[in-house]
């Protein structure tokens with residue numbers, strides 16, 4: 001049976017799209033990383049009160065949580081959650097292990113570089129080939145066990161990193177299942193569809209550790225270029241530093257303010273398709289900072305890659321049915337055009 005990491009293997013990516021900059025040895029922004037305003041609409045950013053959270057913040061212990069989550073999915077395709085049950089010490093520990101990883105020398109990190117045919121390891125974001133300039137970013141993708149890479153990075157002290165990432169992924173998987181159950185109440189799903197979406201046995205996940213080093217020219221650089229996430233939903237810990245922005249029609253790019261202890265949850269392409277476009281999919285990006293090194297951890301949750309996907313019990317589906325594996329491959333080849341290619 002195919003796994004998520006097999007589905008993500010492709011050979012369209014070259015080393016220019018994988019190897020992050022040696023951030024330790026440069027003191028300016030090279031031409032390869034300088035975006036012009038036409039390549040990225042920086043001019044759209046509006047000043048924003050940090051208290052002004054556009055995206056709803058939902059307390060999972062609130063009896064109205066299910067309704068509030070349903071409304072947020074329909075209106076925004078995104079929300080933040082507090083009182084989610086994930087131990088905050090584990091979240092802090094995962095963030096600190098991610099910082100320990102990115103603090104290693106470039107030479108060390110390049111020993112676990114993602115190769116063109118692989119989905120896991122150290123490298124630039126997978127969407128890199130679709131943009132003219134490089135992103136101010138380095139990432140580490142984990143699907144399942146990270147022990148092989150951790151042994152290369154810390155031959156005598158790899159267990160701490162692995163145990164933390166395993167524990168974090170287990171908690172994310174539990175939370176993702178809880179959220180999918182709450183979200184599906186908004187849709188008119190059959191028992192069979194409910195079983196498909198909530199099967200803990202077959203579900204697949206990936207953890208992406210993102211690092212955005214401080215940047216000498218943040219107004220001309222992009223941390224993570226605008227994109228939508230591909231799977232059912234994403235659960236993001238964005239640490240305490242601003243950077244995540246969403247595109248809102250009529251308003252432009254708006255900050256999603258970090259809230260201590262909260263996760264940002266967003267609808268991915270697969271849930272957008274499954275909801276027959278009832279839930280919008282959110283364009284988001286990460287911007288960088290002059291003085292702070294920003295870290296984030298995104299958990300991507302999806303169903304079995306072998307399973308079939310179709311808009312849920314809809315008499316007028318607006319997407320054709322296809323396998324999850326086929327959608328991942330369309331996305332890898334066409335990025336943001338993938339959804340329009342399967343529209344009916």
Ligand SMILES: C=C1C[C@]23C[C@@]1(O)CC[C@H]2[C@@]12CCC[C@@](C)(C(=O)O1)[C@H]2[C@@H]3C(=O)O
Pocket residue numbers: 004008119125126127128141205206208227228229230231298300331
């Ligand atoms: C499961 C996955 C989702 C992701 C591709 C990946 O294989 C692991 C990295 C993920 C990520 C993180 C940064 C943004 C993104 C678009 C990318 O380039 O790599 C997402 C991918 C996605 O949602 O398609």
Ligand SMILES: O=C(O)CCC(=O)C(=O)O
Pocket residue numbers: 208210224229236238243244284285286295296298
């Ligand atoms: O770092 C962030 O805030 C966003 C990360 C993200 O969008 C992703 O990993 O898909």
Ligand SMILES: [Fe+2]
Pocket residue numbers: 227228229234284298
């Ligand atoms: Fe994302």
